[in-house]
Amino acid sequence: MSVLPYLVAAWVFLVGCYGLATSRNLIHAVGCLAVCQSATYVLLLAVGYRDGATAPVFSDLKPGSRPVVDPVVQALALTDVVVGATVTAVLLALVLQISKLHGTVDPDELSELRG
Amino acid sequence: MDDPLIVVALLLVAGSATAAVAVRDPARQALVLAVLGTVLAVLFTVLQAPDVALSQLAVGSALTPLLIMLSVRKVRRPKRREETER
């Protein structure tokens, strides 16, 4: 039972990969990549969790009175969430360029175009 | 691992991630991604990570779906102009 969070992270990642490989639409593929990304957040936060602990914010908590979860992984995940969104934006911009140039966003049709 | 809330949130995440991949129409996928973003925010909250939950809520349930919707609209526009609303 204690490996369930890790297994969920692995499942989300694999499902995202499956979507990427079978996608018929590049915009859908970018969405699948976002799913893959979210697997990393689940994994990071699962590693940092501590039973019975609270959030590592001491504005209304006396330091030392309760155990806190690991703040390092949270900081990693937090910046990645925002930066990941802007990377998604670049990928979508690329997709828009492809659609302007070739008139399609189906990866199979695109590889046929190249011959 | 005795907190049932965490188990429920994890299963919801796995379910909505699967749905986000299974929905093939990108416009609908954007909506499912918004749901996934919200469920992830709930999971992060029960994992005691309010900072990450906040940024996931802002990004995952608003920004990313919005970007995908705008891209879908741009890509589809030449074909079906009459469908564009606003």
Add this chain to the structure above:
Amino acid sequence: MTRRVRLLVMAVGGTGLAALLVAACFDLPRFGGDQHPYGDRVVRASLARHTANTIASVNFDQRAFDTLGEMSILFASVLGTVVLLRQTRDEHRAAPEPEQVALPVRRYALLVLPVAVLTGLYVIAHGQLSPGGGFQGGVVVATALHLLYLGADYRALERIRPVGSYEVADALAASAYLVLGLAGLVAGTAFLADFLPYGTFNTLSSGGTVPLLNAAIGMEVACAVVVLLANFLDQAVEIEKEGET
């Protein structure tokens, strides 16, 4: 490579990866375990530097150099998007027609807009005290501004959002982060070191350079998201290929 072959390769690779991942899951530290050596040290250091929100302390003090890298990725991706989505020679701008918005939508969007912007600014300002900070608050402020598009129309949004000045502000915020880092060198410590007095624990001015770096990131993220959304909105609403209309 045909679709069948590709799916076959994916199935083989995916199965192998799945097996490895599952095997790795059983070797990871137990979920909810008590062994977090880095976490404990980080909490101690954060309290010693009078920063109530440990995560802000990690992002803007103990691992500030890492955040510099993240910020560069953010800046580079905004730059890339702007270059990719610029108006090309065979495209022209068609002003979108103003459209009637349903009255309740208009009313609530305009009602929520100032509240949402204020919430975003609050989240940025209290980054070192409570959950939140520049990354989250920036996104909130930037997306809140776009309620104007729902409540009024695209032209109203364009009036309060001169993209050029947001691009400049984005660059300024990025350089402000660098300058604050270099100020540490001038003050005689290290690059991006926390060189200011730490202040009183749990007040707005606590944490030394943490609130300043946090504010720089907040401005950077807000401007970056505004510029990104502006480029996508332009593409979706205004820019058309020659000969389409």
